[in-house]
Amino acid sequence: MTAQSTESAAGAHTFLDIRKSDSERLRITISEYRGRTFIDLRVWYSIESGEFKPGRAGVSLRPDQIAEVTQGLLLASRAIDPRGTN
Template sequence: MDSFKRNATEEVRATLRTYRGRQYMDLRIYYLDDAGEYKPTKKGINLSVELLGELTRVVGNLAKAVEAEQAAAAAGPAAEGGGPPAAK
């Protein structure tokens, strides 16, 4: 379905699978073997497609939290109250 590089030898794949007549989303880490082919690891998560809305909500909230932390870090220590005291 879709994937992205995790590092030089691993990628994360998102696939749709059917098991016993039910559909599942599989998010799994794959590694590059000696033959140059990607193979699945045990590291991953398998969720019912019925949880897609919840997964999307949680990832969206996580993205907002990351953006907020990055904005605070870019603003510097003064924005976080860690700068010198204000003059009176």
């Protein structure tokens, strides 16, 4: 897992890169669409060359939605492991 900001040649920033399997990764990136900025949580898949491409599975959030989503993830995490020892 990589939890640091990296920048690709195209200028896209990746903030998290988690290996799901040999052919899939979960990435958190910043993307732009129609002039608006989004935080993108997306499953990326590998192609024959070994390069990873963004898949359809994922969600794009407005920056103002991040605090609520983060709170929801923390609540779900605590529901699974209330002591936080997971």
